[in-house]
Amino acid sequence: MAALGRWGKRHAPHLVPIVADLTGPFELPGLGEQGLSGILIANALHYVGNMDSVLARLAERLRPGGRLVIVEYEQEDATRWVPYPVPARRLPALATAAGLSPFVVTATRPSAFGGLLYAATAERSVVPAA
Numbered sequence: 001m002a003a004l005g006r007w008g009k010r011h012a013p014h015l016v017p018i019v020a021d022l023t024g025p026f027e028l029p030g031l032g033e034q035g036l037s038g039i040l041i042a043n044a045l046h047y048v049g050n051m052d053s054v055l056a057r058l059a060e061r062l063r064p065g066g067r068l069v070i071v072e073y074e075q076e077d078a079t080r081w082v083p084y085p086v087p088a089r090r091l092p093a094l095a096t097a098a099g100l101s102p103f104v105v106t107a108t109r110p111s112a113f114g115g116l117l118y119a120a121t122a123e124r125s126v127v128p129a130a
Contacts, residue, residue: 022054028061035063035124042071043117046082055098062124068100074108074116081113088118095122 008015014037020026022044028036039058048054059068072086086094091103100122107119 022048022058023050036061036066037063038067038069040069040071043073045070045072045086046075046084049084051084051086052094052097055094055100059098059100059124064124064126066124067121068098068124069119069121070103071117071119073111074118088120091120091122098122100124 008017016028018026018028022041039062041058045051045054055068062068070086073082074087075082075085076087078085088103088105091105095101095103101124103120103122105118105120109117111117
């Protein structure tokens with residue numbers, strides 16, 4: 001966490017690292033009414049059994065057009081290290097449940113622990129003007 005904060009000060013001054021339990025309520029400092037332009041969840045979603053509702057709550061914190069980026073393992077079977085796998089084939093249903101545009105896998109790479117990692121992004125729908 002400290003390394004991310006240091007990197008952010010130098011390269012992304014608007015980045016605000018948060019340590020939180022995704023499955024429960026948590027505060028986002030300085031959010032106000034405008035919402036976030038982006039949320040990154042890396043190697044965390046596979047620990048969440050109720051990921052549909054978690055992603056929906058996170059999507060609500062995005063401003064219209066804001067992006068949710070996830071980094072996960074391309075894995076079908078649960079293990080003790082990945083109890084709730086999030087294979088890319090599940091992304092359309094997760095996006096729909098969260099009220100997001102379809103996820104787009106933007107990158108893949110081998111994991112140091114075997115298998116494949118992917119990064120995917122989706123947007124919160126833009127609210128049409130009244």
